[in-house]
Amino acid sequence: xxxxxxxxxxxxxxxxxxxxxxxxxxxxxxxxxxxxxxxxxxxxxxxxxxxxxxxxxxxxxxxxxxxxxxxxxxxxxxxxxxxxxxxxxxxxxxxxxxxxxxxxxxxxxxxxxxxxxxxxxxxxxxxxxxxxxxxxxxxxxxxxxxxxxxxxxxxxxxxxxxxxxxxxxxxxxxxxxxxxxxxxxxxxxxxxxxxxxxxxxxxxxxxxxxxxxxxxxxxxxxxxxxxxxxxxxxxxxxxxxxxxxxxxxxxxxxxxxxxxxxxxxxxxxxxxxxxxxxxxxxxxxxxxx
Amino acid sequence: xxxxxxxxxxxxxxxxxxxxxxxxxxxxxxxxxxxxxxxxxxxxxxxxxxxxxxxxxxxxxxxxxxxxxxxxxxxxxxxxxxxxxxxxxxxxxxxxxxxxxxxxxxxxxxxxxxxxxxxxxxxxxxxxxxxxxxxxxxxxxxxxxxxxxxxxxxxxxxxxxxxxxxxxxxxxxxxxxxxxxxxxxxxxxxxxxxxxxxxxxxxxxxxxxxxxxxxxxxxxxxxxxxxxxxxxxxxxxxxxxxxxxxxxxxxxxxxxxxxxxxxxxxxxxxxxxxxxxxxxxxxxxxxxxxx
Numbered sequence: 001x002x003x004x005x006x007x008x009x010x011x012x013x014x015x016x017x018x019x020x021x022x023x024x025x026x027x028x029x030x031x032x033x034x035x036x037x038x039x040x041x042x043x044x045x046x047x048x049x050x051x052x053x054x055x056x057x058x059x060x061x062x063x064x065x066x067x068x069x070x071x072x073x074x075x076x077x078x079x080x081x082x083x084x085x086x087x088x089x090x091x092x093x094x095x096x097x098x099x100x101x102x103x104x105x106x107x108x109x110x111x112x113x114x115x116x117x118x119x120x121x122x123x124x125x126x127x128x129x130x131x132x133x134x135x136x137x138x139x140x141x142x143x144x145x146x147x148x149x150x151x152x153x154x155x156x157x158x159x160x161x162x163x164x165x166x167x168x169x170x171x172x173x174x175x176x177x178x179x180x181x182x183x184x185x186x187x188x189x190x191x192x193x194x195x196x197x198x199x200x201x202x203x204x205x206x207x208x209x210x211x212x213x214x215x216x217x218x219x220x221x222x223x224x225x226x227x228x229x230x231x232x233x234x235x236x237x238x239x240x241x242x243x244x245x246x247x248x249x250x251x252x253x254x255x256x257x258x259x260x261x262x263x264x265x266x267x268x269x270x271x272x273x274x275x276x277x278x279x280x281x282x283x284x285x286x287x288x289x
Numbered sequence: 290x291x292x293x294x295x296x297x298x299x300x301x302x303x304x305x306x307x308x309x310x311x312x313x314x315x316x317x318x319x320x321x322x323x324x325x326x327x328x329x330x331x332x333x334x335x336x337x338x339x340x341x342x343x344x345x346x347x348x349x350x351x352x353x354x355x356x357x358x359x360x361x362x363x364x365x366x367x368x369x370x371x372x373x374x375x376x377x378x379x380x381x382x383x384x385x386x387x388x389x390x391x392x393x394x395x396x397x398x399x400x401x402x403x404x405x406x407x408x409x410x411x412x413x414x415x416x417x418x419x420x421x422x423x424x425x426x427x428x429x430x431x432x433x434x435x436x437x438x439x440x441x442x443x444x445x446x447x448x449x450x451x452x453x454x455x456x457x458x459x460x461x462x463x464x465x466x467x468x469x470x471x472x473x474x475x476x477x478x479x480x481x482x483x484x485x486x487x488x489x490x491x492x493x494x495x496x497x498x499x500x501x502x503x504x505x506x507x508x509x510x511x512x513x514x515x516x517x518x519x520x521x522x523x524x525x526x527x528x529x530x531x532x533x534x535x536x537x538x539x540x541x542x543x544x545x546x547x548x549x550x551x552x553x554x555x556x557x558x559x560x561x562x563x564x565x566x567x568x569x570x571x572x573x574x575x576x577x578x579x580x
Contacts, residue, residue: 005401008482012394015453019416022450026427095313101320104327110563112511112529118536119330130348170574212578223420226513244422257426264423272418
């Protein structure tokens with residue numbers, strides 16, 4: 001029996017091997033590199049201890065990238081939660097064209113984030129952009145949407161929301177299906193208003209869906225990379241960077257491999273901690289009637 | 290048509306009938322607004338792809354005539370077919386590895402809950418938490434030392450490594466629901482663990498495999514981060530990289546309309562798949578969220 005179990009265990013060795021060689025091992029190497037000053041290709045690596053981390057904490061561009069990342073994640077998630085639930089409820093009753101609306105809302109999810117960004121530049125470009133064109137119809141002046149850091153950041157968050165709301169919506173639709181009609185009927189008999197139905201029954205029973213979507217959306221938002229490359233490329237002057245684009249810039253453009261590794265380690269630990277707290281928060285909120 | 294349970298509108302009565310009619314009309318208005326907001330960027334992309342490079346008319350307007358040169362150029366000299374070939378190759382291999390190694394790994398991790406195996410499973414789930422860019426320096430230097438730049442294998446292997454945890458999670462959850470008495474019966478008949486897996490478990494995994502293929506396939510097709518670092522020669526570009534090449538040239542020299550055509554061609558396969566197999570996309574989304 002033992003022999004059988006051991007043979008059976010052999011079956012996960014290939015998968016485990018692949019993950020260890022190409023993900024876990026680089027993680028440890030990155031951790032080591034973060035303590036060195038190195039340009040990424042020369043033989044010359046100087047041990048500097050925690051200097052990279054200290055530099056990081058005091059660095060203006062790191063601070064900007066960090067808070068940008070938090071904004072992108074929080075605003076993006078907020079949009080996806082609110083719109084996701086709204087769309088799911090909207091589509092929960094039968095009407096002609098319901099499937100068409102669902103199809104259209106989910107469609108962006110399968111398009112690459114890079115392309116989504118480029119498509120949005122067609123709308124937000126200063127010259128010939130659709131939104132500036134619309135502004136000019138009303139006699140208003142064109143706005144430089146993407147090259148202003150404040151506006152650029154909001155746009156990046158909104159684009160993320162537009163892109164992925166469909167996926168949250170689908171999860172909420174599944175969650176709504178799991179709410180027994182019986183509860184709604186009983187509450188209606190007791191004279192509950194629409195708002196009471198939503199806040200006292202629907203929303204609490206959607207908690208598992210909210211928990212899953214918040215986790216997925218927050219983690220996804222904290223890792224954001226592709227759409228920033230196509231929308232602003234981190235600009236102007238690295239002011240719309242996320243942690244991910246900062247790492248790439250620092251490693252390939254600034255040629256600071258050790259420092260880039262340090263940012264990478266920070267990003268990993270930060271996302272890990274956030275996931276932990278999100279899970280903890282929602283674990284205590286299971287509701288049963 | 291799927292069954293919908295909603296907040297049931299009360300039945301019968303004339304006043305309710307009238308309210309029902311008004312309610313539905315409101316829904317059509319909202320649906321229209323939603324469709325416009327969601328299709329606007331896509332509409333602009335399509336419209337621009339049929340316009341000449343020098344056509345600076347409003348992006349909202351339909352073209353005066355269908356200018357097909359953007360598409361013809363893209364297909365003939367634009368490197369599109371080459372990129373398509375590369376993308377299909379990378380996607381197929383990545384998904385293949387994820388599915389095969391994933392279900393094989395899920396079997397013992399689901400059936401045999403030893404302490405070691407539970408630790409291994411936690412490692413697999415932990416890997417899911419590692420962001421692609423956190424390990425950039427480690428991965429890049431490792432691949433360079435293996436002479437992997439401008440080769441497809443690093444992209445395939447790294448893509449597969451990142452996709453495996455999800456596959457293992459989905460497969461092991463599913464295998465948990467298959468009664469282990471089936472395994473035991475096969476064992477009594479003298480089947481090795483692998484044979485048991487192959488004949489008893491594997492045939493039942495089709496639904497999970499289907500949704501996984503779609504979910505991971507789309508991810509691999511659209512993958513940008515590591516392909517952008519490793520596939521530097523245009524001959525090796527995948528479709529995403531081709532899109533970047535077309536869109537990325539400096540504002541004055543760029544042909545955004547041509548780029549739009551390339552983008553449409555690159556996304557068309559996935560969109561067509563989506564239209565015809567929506568059920569699998571939707572199911573995959575739900576499965577991916579359940580812990």
